[in-house]
Amino acid sequence: MSTIKGGFTRRNVIKTGLTGILATGVAPLVFSRGAWAQDFCNNPTGSTVTFGLNLPLTGAYAEEGADEQKAYELAIKHLNGEGDGGLLNVLKPSALKGNGILGKKVQYVSSDSQTKSDVARAGATRMIERDGAIMITGGSSSGEAIAVQSLCQELGVIFMAGLTHSNDTTGKDKRRYGFRHFFNAYQSGIAIAPVLGEEYGKERRAYHLTADYTWGWTQEESIKAATEALGWQTVQTVRTPLGAADFSQYLTPVLNSGADVLILNHYGNDMVNSLTQAVQFGMRDRQANGKQFEVVVPLFSELMAKGAGENIKGIFGTSNWHWNLPDEGSKAFTKSFGAAYGSPPSQAAHTAYVQALLYADACERAGTFYPPEVIKALEGFEFDGMGNGKTLYRAEDHQCMKSVLVVRGNEKPTSQFDVLNIVKEIDRETANYDPAIFGGELGAAEPVPQCR
Amino acid sequence: MSNFMSRKDLTLFLGFAAVVLLLPILATPFGAAYPDLLQRFMIFGIFAVGFNILFGLTGYLSFGHAAFFGVGSYAAMWSFKLLSLNAIPAILFAVVMSGLFAVAVGYVSLRRSGIYFSILTLAFAQMSYNLAYSVLTPITNGETGLRMTLSDPRVIDGLFTSASGAPVPSLFGMSLSGWNGFYFTAIFLLATFFLSMRISNSPFGMMLKGIKSNQNRMNYTGFNTRPYTLTAFIISGMLAGLAGSLLVVTDPLAGAERMQWTASGEVVLMTILGGVGTLVGPVIGAWLIKYFENIFSSFNDNVLNNFYSFLPDGLREVVVAVSGKFVGEGWHLSLGLLFVLIVVFLPGGIMEGVRRIGARFGHMRKGSKSSARVGATAAVG
Numbered sequence: 001m002s003t004i005k006g007g008f009t010r011r012n013v014i015k016t017g018l019t020g021i022l023a024t025g026v027a028p029l030v031f032s033r034g035a036w037a038q039d040f041c042n043n044p045t046g047s048t049v050t051f052g053l054n055l056p057l058t059g060a061y062a063e064e065g066a067d068e069q070k071a072y073e074l075a076i077k078h079l080n081g082e083g084d085g086g087l088l089n090v091l092k093p094s095a096l097k098g099n100g101i102l103g104k105k106v107q108y109v110s111s112d113s114q115t116k117s118d119v120a121r122a123g124a125t126r127m128i129e130r131d132g133a134i135m136i137t138g139g140s141s142s143g144e145a146i147a148v149q150s151l152c153q154e155l156g157v158i159f160m161a162g163l164t165h166s167n168d169t170t171g172k173d174k175r176r177y178g179f180r181h182f183f184n185a186y187q188s189g190i191a192i193a194p195v196l197g198e199e200y201g202k203e204r205r206a207y208h209l210t211a212d213y214t215w216g217w218t219q220e221e222s223i224k225a226a227t228e229a230l231g232w233q234t235v236q237t238v239r240t241p242l243g244a245a246d247f248s249q250y251l252t253p254v255l256n257s258g259a260d261v262l263i264l265n266h267y268g269n270d271m272v273n274s275l276t277q278a279v280q281f282g283m284r285d286r287q288a289n290g291k292q293f294e295v296v297v298p299l300f301s302e303l304m305a306k307g308a309g310e311n312i313k314g315i316f317g318t319s320n321w322h323w324n325l326p327d328e329g330s331k332a333f334t335k336s337f338g339a340a341y342g343s344p345p346s347q348a349a350h351t352a353y354v355q356a357l358l359y360a361d362a363c364e365r366a367g368t369f370y371p372p373e374v375i376k377a378l379e380g381f382e383f384d385g386m387g388n389g390k391t392l393y394r395a396e397d398h399q400c401m402k403s404v405l406v407v408r409g410n411e412k413p414t415s416q417f418d419v420l421n422i423v424k425e426i427d428r429e430t431a432n433y434d435p436a437i438f439g440g441e442l443g444a445a446e447p448v449p450q451c452r
Numbered sequence: 453m454s455n456f457m458s459r460k461d462l463t464l465f466l467g468f469a470a471v472v473l474l475l476p477i478l479a480t481p482f483g484a485a486y487p488d489l490l491q492r493f494m495i496f497g498i499f500a501v502g503f504n505i506l507f508g509l510t511g512y513l514s515f516g517h518a519a520f521f522g523v524g525s526y527a528a529m530w531s532f533k534l535l536s537l538n539a540i541p542a543i544l545f546a547v548v549m550s551g552l553f554a555v556a557v558g559y560v561s562l563r564r565s566g567i568y569f570s571i572l573t574l575a576f577a578q579m580s581y582n583l584a585y586s587v588l589t590p591i592t593n594g595e596t597g598l599r600m601t602l603s604d605p606r607v608i609d610g611l612f613t614s615a616s617g618a619p620v621p622s623l624f625g626m627s628l629s630g631w632n633g634f635y636f637t638a639i640f641l642l643a644t645f646f647l648s649m650r651i652s653n654s655p656f657g658m659m660l661k662g663i664k665s666n667q668n669r670m671n672y673t674g675f676n677t678r679p680y681t682l683t684a685f686i687i688s689g690m691l692a693g694l695a696g697s698l699l700v701v702t703d704p705l706a707g708a709e710r711m712q713w714t715a716s717g718e719v720v721l722m723t724i725l726g727g728v729g730t731l732v733g734p735v736i737g738a739w740l741i742k743y744f745e746n747i748f749s750s751f752n753d754n755v756l757n758n759f760y761s762f763l764p765d766g767l768r769e770v771v772v773a774v775s776g777k778f779v780g781e782g783w784h785l786s787l788g789l790l791f792v793l794i795v796v797f798l799p800g801g802i803m804e805g806v807r808r809i810g811a812r813f814g815h816m817r818k819g820s821k822s823s824a825r826v827g828a829t830a831a832v833g
Contacts, residue, residue, distance in 0.1 A: 057781045110752050112781045117597045118707040122488065125703070126746055129630075130486035143596045147705050150599060154620055154629065173599075212586050213595030241586055242595050441602055450630075 040370055040448045041156045042132045049104040049369065051076065051356065052111070052133030054124050054148060056140050059115025060243040061163075061268040063303045064140040064348040068162055069110065070341050071349035072138070075356035076106045078336075086336040087357060090329045090385035095364035102363060109133060115140075115243070117147035124148045128157050134369055135160060135359055140268070140348055141242075142166030142215035149178035156449035158371050160355040163348045165267075165299055167218035170399035171438025176445045177371065179378055179393065181358065181400045182351045185219035186433055188298050188318040189226030191404045191426040195316060200261065200294055202231040207259035209250055209274060211266050212239040219265045223298050227263075235259040240266070240274075247274040251281050260288035262295045271297060272307035279311040303346045305409055305419035312409035312419065319405045321350045321387050322422055329387040344417050354386050358393070372445040390428065396435040398442070404431045461649055468645055468732060472638050476631070484743055487630045491702045492742045494637035495695045498644045500722040500734035502691025505648055507720070508729035509657060510684045511664030512562070515570045516577025517719050519557070520550040520689040522584060522711030524696025526591065529598045529706045532621060536608035537600075539623050539636070539701045543694065550693020551686055558685035562678065565667065574713060581711040597707035621701045633702040640698060641735075644691055649731055651687070660684055664729075725794055727803030736802050744787045751779035 044050070053072050056065035078086040081098035088096050100106050109131040111123030120139060127133040136152055137160040139145045145164035152159035153175040161169060161180040165188070170180050206227055210216040216239070224234050235257050240250050251274070254262055262283060266274050278284075278295055286293035297304075300317040323334040323344035333353065337345040345353070362377040363369055379395035388402035406424040413419050457465070471478065475493065479485040484493075499521060506512050527549035531542035561572040584592040592598055600619045621628050628636055651657045659680050662670050670677050700706050709715070722741050727733025756772045756779070763771060778786040798804045 108754075109750065112749050116707065116709045117595070117705065118709050121703060121705055122492070122746065123750075125488035126486065126750065129488050130483065131750075147597055147599070147707075150705075151703075212589070239586060443602075 051108040052127030052136040054138040056115040057112040061140040067349040068352040071353040120144040138162040166215035170397040172440035176442040185222040189222035193226035204232045206261040208237040315409045320347045494641040496738040497735040499695035500738040502688045504734040506688040509660040514573040516573035518715035519577040519580040520692035521696040524550045524693030525706040528697035528700040533604040546697030551690040554686045554689025584708040727801030730803040733803040748783035
């Protein structure tokens with residue numbers, strides 16, 4: 001009997017103790033978190049404001065991530081009034097003063113997204129919940145961008161997408177809190193198809209190798225539609241895993257497929273590997289169907305061209321921007337990036353830099369960091385001087401409408417940076433499309449979700 | 453009543469519960485007190501405790517546990533998409549699905565033991581990963597990851613309300629993001645911990661330990677060990693599924709990466725780091741690895757420069773350059789070093805270290821007690 005009694009007493013003591021702990025230590029936390037009366041997530045109250053940079057520093061797109069990081073660091077310097085001011089001097093109209101944003105000094109925290117959506121989300125959440133980031137930016141995979149964008153919508157933090165080219169980012173997966181400056185696969189299709197028609201003729205049989213995720217899928221769809229409109233046939237489309245080091249098992253069937261064009265819907269290291277292997281397979285020296293066999297890479301950048309070396313010569317693709325463009329904005333950016341890092345910026349660096357500036361400018365114009373007001377300032381904003389001519393942040397889908405470049409691997413490079421030639425600049429009107437074709441819903445800006 | 457739980461177990465459980473529930477305060481000095489990371493602490497704690505039932509108690513090293521974790525995630529997400537945004541049906545569905553999957557995988561793999569078992573599970577996990585990544589993309593959405601959309605049917609929710617705004621998981625209307633999500637997952641970790649404690653003390657647990665120490669002897673004494681190992685395998689698969697579903701509840705995106713072999717290896721590391729076969733060890737191992745992954749990887753040169761700001765300029769640059777290799781994207785390097793150190797000096801994991809320290813203190817206390825007793829007797833004498 002006494003043991004039972006003792007047991008009960010002990011239990012009672014411990015129970016009371018635990019209730020005490022809960023009541024004093026934990027419960028207040030639960031109630032007070034919401035009651036902090038923060039009007040929105042990470043409202044900067046001190047003298048600084050924090051950007052969250054979510055960058056792939058490892059994985060298939062690591063090179064782009066590293067270049068984006070340089071660009072963000074440069075943008076933050078310029079926003080704070082350090083350095084030569086870069087594009088602050090040429091952005092029109094501009095509310096930027098070079099004293100931070102709304103008088104608050106800009107600083108940043110960063111996270112390695114490893115080119116994986118799961119990790120990117122975890123990193124973004126950390127930067128929002130722990131480090132108090134007011135805005136998340138970066139990323140160089142559409143998988144990441146879409147994952148982080150929907151997270152930002154849930155937490156009520158603005159996401160300024162970095163390198164993301166999938167139609168879905170501002171199409172069926174668009175979000176009110178997400179903005180994209182980079183162009184998309186559909187625009188690549190509009191831009192590259194006429195050039196391909198002129199160069200390679202109207203009777204071609206294409207074989208697609210496609211990175212197996214949202215960007216690859218939509219690019220394959222867009223390029224397929226654009227080339228089929230030319231009169232080309234699509235022999236087959238094959239999906240390859242992201243980050244595959246060896247593409248030979250996917251390249252061998254191309255040789256006997258009756259195709260005479262290989263379209264590589266790959267990016268970053270994947271594209272460098274698949275193109276190099278395709279060349280090693282002798283594809284560029286082949287004749288098929290009585291024509292020269294050709295390789296097309298619908299989206300590529302100077303980083304990839306550098307990586308692919310000799311193999312990129314003569315290959316067609318599209319780009320968002322190129323450092324060789326003659327306008328004031330491009331010159332200013334190339335100059336200050338070159339002065340800081342000793343190499344010309346890539347298109348990834350350019351889009352990252354511009355996104356940071358556009359966010360800052362929108363805050364200045366809105367006069368607050370309150371996200372719904374900043375969103376209003378960005379929606380339908382028309383600006384010039386950032387290197388792509390007159391540009392519009394379309395309100396319907398948060399996609400920047402601007403000119404698009406068709407590029408070709410340089411046959412006679414004069415330096416290690418001179419790897420691409422601009423073949424054609426497609427103007428904004430031609431690259432335009434109806435935002436309704438991809439469906440999707442932006443969702444609401446208000447009520448602003450509370451992030452903790 | 454006193455048979456229900458020994459005093460020692462009760463203290464351990466209550467101590468564990470106190471630490472878990474007070475984590476938002478205890479983790480503050482380490483910069484880890486934000487909901488997302490603490491949720492991960494809970495979720496991967498469950499994963500590791502479940503894994504330990506198979507590896508620590510039964511002695512079967514599975515190299516494919518991430519597969520069950522992933523199945524749980526996808527199952528929970530489909531429940532959110534098709535049935536309801538409520539977390540309870542999603543978790544139940546996920547546990548059932550991963551349990552069924554564990555029956556299938558376990559039935560085949562457990563025909564072998566030792567390294568052959570490990571390879572079989574690895575093969576199954578790698579198959580599931582590839583299925584999720586590129587074959588079953590209509591179900592898993594491949595690399596992009598499975599998400600909820602406004603247009604999902606959600607049959608049960610549709611009966612009651614018309615939803616508006618971005619869909620997020622909830623518990624009968626209560627949001628499960630942020631701190632709510634932490635306490636929600638903490639309850640599950642405590643329940644899992646309790647379960648693993650009860651299993652380890654039960655006759656069933658004794659049987660599993662017997663299998664671990666010598667399966668042949670068990671067979672010769674007339675036990676059929678297969679049902680026991682299969683049960684352990686299923687329980688641990690279901691707990692992995694539970695963990696996977698909780699990750700989707702708190703962060704509604706299911707990606708294929710969480711089924712990769714690295715994820716399976718990670719839970720093995722967690723268990724070994726903390727202490728194989730101990731109750732608390734796997735949880736500590738899980739926390740340590742998640743801490744490294746989320747905090748160490750966030751240190752960039754900026755942070756390091758601030759940290760070492762007390763050093764003179766030249767020296768600081770050197771120190772930052774050297775230590776920069778071990779943090780940021782180099783966090784794996786520091787984790788690897790830590791792992792080597794622990795395996796070499798504390799083969800029983802961190803719990804062995806704790807036990808050694810405890811034994812030293814216990815020794816001292818015993819020593820002082822006995823001397824006190826000697827003093828007392830002397831006084832009486």
